[in-house]
Amino acid sequence: MLKSEDHFLEIVNSLFPREHPHMVVGRGDDCAVLKCPASLCMSSDLFLEDVHFRTRYFTPEDIGHKALAVNLSDLAAGGARPLGFNLNLIWPVYLDEEFCRSMLSSMAELGAKFKLALTGGDLSFGKSLGLAVCIWGKSPARQMLRGKAEPGDVLFVVGKAGLAACGLSLLEENDPGLDRYPECVAQHLRPRPLVREGQVLAGIEEVKGLMDVSDGLARDLPRFCRRGTGVEICSDFRVHPEVAFFCRDRGLDPLATALKGGEDYALLGACTRKGWDTVKKKILDCRRLGTVTDKPGIFLQDRELGLKGFDHFEK
């Protein structure tokens, strides 16, 4: 069991560096003093037990990783370079020190990959486990915003779409065939934040905007596109083989499943037609999703896909 806040701080200090080029005054005082770029990106996300994860199938390491990964993904969508984060931790008394150490180790490991400073936070006991991360970093010279794509522009996806939602279904149902879906499960438990990809894309002039697909493409496409525009999905857009397999098994439409599934932390971007070659060349895991049109709605070969979430497309 965690004996006290001091005991918790000992664990934190054994795992996270106490010095960092951007941390002038570190943890342990009332507030951290940070050396900051003039243009800062900041974002925060909650990660709560029985809302965003279950301890039944998330290991402590998965929890520590994902709580930070979902925040890194927001900065990735801004094309930002992450520098540090604050962690507010709600800790239920029944969890032991080992759990805490494993969870924070994994968070520290992901943080170290991006050379992040842990710049402060708070600890409180509570009924169930919860993590509230606030992350900050250096904004790119050109801001990556939504609503900038024009009809004719290419829409693309970096990373996977629809895998995490299949993974979630399989884990929730405790499916005995779980090991047939290693990528779906991994995508739900340990999404890889596309930080490097976001930074590279922000550096390509023809890229017009970027966003983090957390609620699924069906919900996030209308948030990304301007009012009065729509999307024509590429006729050759292929869903991931595991998603296809999952859908065949259950009689589901693979495309709709891929578009509706959330929490992949993939990046959705738009670029000019000319820019698409550069994007493809510079980003490995990138696929063309469709084209922006001047017809509100989402279409596949002239057929409107009546996907939930598209009520944001105002005509």
Add this chain to the structure above:
Amino acid sequence: MLKSEDHFLEIVNSLFPREHPHMVVGRGDDCAVLKCPASLCMSSDLFLEDVHFRTRYFTPEDIGHKALAVNLSDLAAGGARPLGFNLNLIWPVYLDEEFCRSMLSSMAELGAKFKLALTGGDLSFGKSLGLAVCIWGKSPARQMLRGKAEPGDVLFVVGKAGLAACGLSLLEENDPGLDRYPECVAQHLRPRPLVREGQVLAGIEEVKGLMDVSDGLARDLPRFCRRGTGVEICSDFRVHPEVAFFCRDRGLDPLATALKGGEDYALLGACTRKGWDTVKKKILDCRRLGTVTDKPGIFLQDRELGLKGFDHFEK
């Protein structure tokens, strides 16, 4: 009831300004882009139902106020000028829109007082109400740290000590004589963050350090003083009349009660003997607490006060 995240965002946008000199890209994108000072102070604090507050005696307005006030207090202790904050909100389904609007109105009112930007956040449903705020602002030219006071220096307190703890006892016990303790109750429900005072103190050269007394002086004094030093409490240090009255009523020691009580969000500071006159002149609600000595422990007229929390004073 709150119908959706969009519904919540409507309320937020009706209460908090969408434009701010330090907010280049505001709420609604993946991350905010902020115009920042080169030296930034940042802090975050949780404010959770049944841990930090109860809805039985906290109005929605009290909750909104205090969740932000405790964070402002951390920046006050750094002598910083607050500029903006992120709000992560855990929302239980049984609370209605009216509650949400009242809570956020009061938070917006306190934010407006300090011209703060609400720069983003997250909303999630959860079992009980919780607020995780991450606040940031401009660091003063001289950092206000702990552990800098020397034997002979004056220790002082800005604001009230011990009132909030008495207020908490009275509220928890549903004391019928509650109206005899208006200041204790107000100090627990609506602490006033001493932001201006912190900034003024950071500008006085003779002030050696500052901290936010959130866990009570008995716990926070050892955190503030260097190892190997101690405190001689002024023989004329007087507790607040309401604390004295509360203690007489219950046969408690007033000084011990005032020193042990937490959550006042008073400021504890140290200055040179010479500087004390300046501090007194510039800060209205400021009292001398004692003198730093080279004898570890906390003393009143040569008698060591055996107060819990002093195990940090290592000899």
